[in-house]
Amino acid sequence: MGSRYTWKTSIVEILAILVGLVFLVPFYYVLSNSLKSFAEILTNTSALPKVLIFDNYVNAFEKLDFLLVFKNSLIITIASNIVLVIFCSMAAYMLVRTKKKISNIIFMTFVAAMIIPFQSIMIPLIKTAGNLGILNSIWGLVFMYLAFGSGMTIFLYHGFIKGIPLELEEAAIIDGCSRFGVFWRIVFPLLKPITVTIVILNSLWIWNDFLLPSLVLQDPELRTIPLATFFFFGQYTKQWDLALAALVIGIIPLLIFFFTMQKHIIQGITSGSIK
């Protein structure tokens, strides 16, 4: 925390860059080997590729059916975010503004349930979902994400709404606005900062989630990116040229998301974890 850039700082800088390079090494290996032929991967793992081979990517892209699985991941993530934001903000608003015992009980139930690990729910859930026939459906999965994400989402909204003054709403009600209108026209726009945080946290979670979709979506046509990667890896074990290209393709959407939203993501994670 020196105030000037001294030779000591430059030593720290070199050290920090070295640590950074260590962090990047796995990316280097995956990326450089994904552009090599299979024979070259085996003989020349650490070196840069001699010739760039993009065939791996074309092959992996086709075999993953990437456009389809990307579309599935996108639909699931967007739809889950929409229902989570709409229903949890509404619920949190009502729970804050209704000063009754029942509101407290419901809120505490949502918060307390956050400690239940998924493994303690999954067996009856999947069996019941099978009996109800909502397995193998993207909308069934979205419904489950609404439930699993509700604890944290309501918790974050609840904390934020408590800080919004009542006067605005009172004025609107006197002007003849309904409760529903008050919420959507006045309160919801004020929730934007926390909504951004919530959408980022939920998107990263849902986009990367593997276990729940693997249990719910058994039809290959419904697979998400993590699911497709998993089955691809199982099918092409040791075919590193294809497998590595598939990994890179799977990571790219996340990196694009990160670099366009970097500031929000870092802020979101900081505020999401401290609360």
Next chain:
Amino acid sequence: MNNESKLETVKGSAIKKQKSTKVSESVSFLNRKKWKDAGLFTLFVGPVLLAFTLVVLIPFFTGIYYAFTDWNGITGTVKWVGLDNFKYLFSEDKQFQQSFMLTTKYTVVSIILTNAIGFGLALLVAQRLKTRNLLRTVFFMPNLIGGLILGFIWQFIFVKGFASIGELTGIPLFELAWLGDANTAFWGIVIVSLWQGAGYIMIIYIAALQNVPQELIEAARIDGANRFQILRHITMPLVAPAVTICLFLTTASSFKVFDANLSLTNGGPFKSTEMLALNIYTEAFVNNRYGIGEAKALIFFIVVAAITVLQVTISKKREVES
């Protein structure tokens, strides 16, 4: 509620003036208002509460019931067996006991290392470095990628990458078959979790470090404190609340590790790296022994809940003290 009752009196008196209503009518108005409020409450809270009840609460409680049965999911009959499942787990199921011990060991190791490395990284990028923003991004990047894909990336590094580095440098550490041996495969999972988690923890520590007042550090420096003393006696105590948060986050996530375990080792070699979450999964969906799987899941829940409650109590106590 205050505004509503005010509003009620405003509306109520208006109506009284206009129609000079009788008492009975104003009571029915109040009743209608009550029903309207209950309706609104249901409309706002109902949808998510319904999903939550169906997907989380009911399966959770039926799961507790099934932990005391011989449910296998295939035959229709479910027989109550009392504590038999738990007796079996603690006396005969060596795999479960081993998974439990391994998960505990893994949790302790990864909590300590993730926090130490995360804090170290935060200290590094808190310096006035020219590359600090870039480095912050680099350290954080692995955290974006899900555990499943990270596990596959490292599978390649351990199998091919390490072998190649070993060949080039001759360092024996890289020449080992990392995923072929129970001990090194365990450390393999730890490395993946560090690579993923350290950047996340770093972000939280950076936020905490930024809240340390510069004047305090300046004052200490003028008083002749060296870098280490400042770190030990000023910075560390002031970031203590963040430490609690980070310990909590890493404990919960380490104990529940599943994705990286599945994709990196799949429990191998010979089930020696099968953590609890994977063990429960296998019991239920591979062996189809739901009753025993649920008994394991219940124990798993109790441990996770105990850790969480302990952490929250400690951090609340700290907050009160400070």
